[in-house]
Amino acid sequence: MKMNTDTRDEGPAIVVEGLVNRFGDFAVHDGLDLTVRRGEILGVVGGSGTGKSVLMRSIIGLQQPDAGRITVLGRNLCGEGAETDLVVRERWGVLFQGGALFSTLSVGENVEVPIKQFYPDLDPAFRAEIARYKVMLTGLPEDAVQKYPSELSGGMKKRAGLARALALDPELLFLDEPTAGLDPIGAAKFDRLTRELQETLGLTVFLITHDLDTLYEICDRVAVIADKTIIAVGTIPELVATGHPWIEEYFNGPRGRSAHDAHLRGEAVNAAANGAEIGA
Amino acid sequence: MMERDALWRESLARGGNCPHTFNPMQNSAHHSLEPLGEESDADGSRLVLSGQLTLAHIGPLETDLRRIDGPVRVVDLAGVEEIDTVGAYVVCRMARLHESDITGASPEAERLLAAVREIDTAGDTHPHRLPVWERVPTALGERVFGARGGIYGVVGFFGQVLVGAASLARHPSRFPFKALVHQMELVGVSALPIIGLMSFLIGIVIAQQGSVQLQQFGAEALTVNLVGRITLRELGVLMTAIMVAGRSGSAFAAQLGTMKLTEEIDAMRTIGISPIEVLVIPRIVAATFMMILLGFYASVLAIIGGAVVGQFALGINFVAFLLRIQEVVPTHDLWVGLIKAPVFGLIVAMSGCYNGLQVRSNSEEVGRRTTMSVVSAIFAVIVIDAFFAVFFTEIGWG
Numbered sequence: 015m016k017m018n019t020d021t022r023d024e025g026p027a028i029v030v031e032g033l034v035n036r037f038g039d040f041a042v043h044d045g046l047d048l049t050v051r052r053g054e055i056l057g058v059v060g061g062s063g064t065g066k067s068v069l070m071r072s073i074i075g076l077q078q079p080d081a082g083r084i085t086v087l088g089r090n091l092c093g094e095g096a097e098t099d100l101v102v103r104e105r106w107g108v109l110f111q112g113g114a115l116f117s118t119l120s121v122g123e124n125v126e127v128p129i130k131q132f133y134p135d136l137d138p139a140f141r142a143e144i145a146r147y148k149v150m151l152t153g154l155p156e157d158a159v160q161k162y163p164s165e166l167s168g169g170m171k172k173r174a175g176l177a178r179a180l181a182l183d184p185e186l187l188f189l190d191e192p193t194a195g196l197d198p199i200g201a202a203k204f205d206r207l208t209r210e211l212q213e214t215l216g217l218t219v220f221l222i223t224h225d226l227d228t229l230y231e232i233c234d235r236v237a238v239i240a241d242k243t244i245i246a247v248g249t250i251p252e253l254v255a256t257g258h259p260w261i262e263e264y265f266n267g268p269r270g271r272s273a274h275d276a277h278l279r280g281e282a283v284n285a286a287a288n289g290a291e292i293g294a
Numbered sequence: 295m296m297e298r299d300a301l302w303r304e305s306l307a308r309g310g311n312c313p314h315t316f317n318p319m320q321n322s323a324h325h326s327l328e329p330l331g332e333e334s335d336a337d338g339s340r341l342v343l344s345g346q347l348t349l350a351h352i353g354p355l356e357t358d359l360r361r362i363d364g365p366v367r368v369v370d371l372a373g374v375e376e377i378d379t380v381g382a383y384v385v386c387r388m389a390r391l392h393e394s395d396i397t398g399a400s401p402e403a404e405r406l407l408a409a410v411r412e413i414d415t416a417g418d419t420h421p422h423r424l425p426v427w428e429r430v431p432t433a434l435g436e437r438v439f440g441a442r443g444g445i446y447g448v449v450g451f452f453g454q455v456l457v458g459a460a461s462l463a464r465h466p467s468r469f470p471f472k473a474l475v476h477q478m479e480l481v482g483v484s485a486l487p488i489i490g491l492m493s494f495l496i497g498i499v500i501a502q503q504g505s506v507q508l509q510q511f512g513a514e515a516l517t518v519n520l521v522g523r524i525t526l527r528e529l530g531v532l533m534t535a536i537m538v539a540g541r542s543g544s545a546f547a548a549q550l551g552t553m554k555l556t557e558e559i560d561a562m563r564t565i566g567i568s569p570i571e572v573l574v575i576p577r578i579v580a581a582t583f584m585m586i587l588l589g590f591y592a593s594v595l596a597i598i599g600g601a602v603v604g605q606f607a608l609g610i611n612f613v614a615f616l617l618r619i620q621e622v623v624p625t626h627d628l629w630v631g632l633i634k635a636p637v638f639g640l641i642v643a644m645s646g647c648y649n650g651l652q653v654r655s656n657s658e659e660v661g662r663r664t665t666m667s668v669v670s671a672i673f674a675v676i677v678i679d680a681f682f683a684v685f686f687t688e689i690g691w692g
Binding site: 118129133135136137144147148162163164183214215216 | 348349350353356357378379380383402405406408409410413654655656657658
């Protein structure tokens with residue numbers, strides 16, 4: 015996310031090649047390939063149990079794959095010649111499904127944890143100040159900083175989890191079903207927040223979701239997991255054009271259609287507003 | 295920090311790319327204050343920031359910036375190589391404090407600064423800390439009031455259990471027999487090995503140590519009286535209660551506390567199942583009933599331990615030891631133990647269940663409540679035991 019004058023490698027953010035994950039005899043992934051470009055929001059969709067979360071856990075190193083190669087931000091994390099020191103951890107942030115906040119720490123202290131871990135020399139007062147600022151960056155009210163996770167609503171927990179994920183100014187953000195369990199207004203706000211942060215901070219976002227509105231509104235590309243691999247990656251029109259039955263059902267089912275219509279309506283409203291401005 | 299620097303240097307030597315920097319010489323953020331030029335007639339200075347305004351390097355700079363007190367009219371970012379949200383935050387805070395203008399920001403820096411400006415973190419969220427002479431009495435007072443609440447809570451819980459028991463008595467078909475049998479197995483049967491071993495060893499210790507003292511009066515034979523009476527009246531039941539509190543009381547608290555956290559108990563209530571009837575009463579009945587059996591079993595094992603010492607160290611035949619027990623121990627000693635046992639079992643189970651159901655909010659509370667259930671159960675058992683000791687002596691069962 016940093017503005018750089020140096021020549022940092024500008025290759026893809028994440029490259030997964032030939033990933034194999036097995037639980038006993040059951041293969042979740044078999045030869046899965048996926049590339050996430052820098053600065054994009056990639057949505058990952060798939061039916062329940064197709065291994066979306068397992069894919070994310072493999073990339074961030076919580077699940078040791080049975081075979082395959084994973085490169086994140088130019089660093090080989092898995093496969094032949096893998097690096098063992100995970101300096102790259104500092105360059106990514108993860109938002110787990112339920113927020114995964116540390117229940118015995120306040121929201122502010124939760125955000126301080128990664129900062130303290132990587133920069134133990136920082137003045138504690140300044141660290142607390144950074145944490146407060148990050149919490150407010152995610153749109154939480156100021157008094158949320160001192161609250162404990164048990165005192166927060168589901169949506170606030172997600173925002174607090176996002177604040178912790180953003181604590182170290184990561185280049186890469188992993189979101190696991192960020193809008194699941196949120197009301198439609200809260201979900202739309204969270205989508206907008208994700209997009210805004212992605213634009214201001216120049217993030218690359220890897221986003222697992224079931225939320226069709228999220229896919230239409232903020233994802234640059236969508237990857238579909240089915241049959242133990244990624245069957246297609248692209249924009250939603252490109253995916254629908256592949257004619258795969260599951261994709262067809264997913265985007266052209268009743269929910270897919272209404273999300274699509276809502277998206278079109280939103281665009282029409284924007285276009286009308288722009289037209290009015292030009293006219294005036 | 296040293297460790298990380300070493301890591302970067304090492305990775306530089308390998309030619310790998312590092313997260314923040316390629317040149318260790320640039321590895322810092324700097325500032326300098328310059329007087330404003332001719333173009334301005336106001337007095338004040340220009341703050342020139344350069345280097346890397348990122349979380350990794352900003353620590354020392356931030357401390358230095360706090361010390362600047364003169365009027366700063368302009369903050370110049372032209373020399374900044376790298377900036378992140380923390381850097382932008384520090385710059386914005388500086389500019390807001392001195393009401394100065396920001397110049398020389400690159401488009402990316404401008405974007406970050408714009409995002410930061412929208413957030414007003416001026417408010418002080420640090421809670422006001424009271425002086426120690428107010429804090430200590432406040433904490434003490436809160437504890438006293440908390441203890442009062444705790445007593446209300448325990449009495450209320452006891453009432454709930456009685457109501458639950460009455461309701462089960464009216465509808466016996468609802469009684470959770472399966473859960474009761476399961477709890478009896480957990481509390482009673484699976485505790486047999488550890489309680490047996492403990493009691494056997496305690497019997498050995500009492501017989502051996504007692505005989506050493508009694509020898510001085512030439513009264514080793516009285517070792518039999520000592521072992522028989524002390525285990526049946528006191529130690530058998532008391533040690534068993536302590537063991538059950540540690541084994542089962544803590545398990546009750548942890549189970550119910552976790553169920554509370556995962557909202558299982560709330561789910562039961564919404565379906566119309568009373569958690570008191572389904573969860574608490576089987577545990578209390580199981581612990582109360584099994585304590586009688588375990589207490590008696592413990593006393594028997596302790597006497598056998600004493601008899602083993604008698605056989606090998608005192609020259610009293612094993613069978614003779616047991617027959618002598620029958621002669622010297624009055625029957626009411628057995629009754630004293632058997633009357634106390636269910637009371638202790640009730641206390642241990644009540645303490646475990648009550649504390650488990652008190653869990654709110656987080657996982658730390660489960661641990662705290664589990665500890666509290668064991669500590670308060672053992673304490674209450676010993677207090678009640680003292681009352682029993684006086685009571686039974688007064689009614690002539692001395």
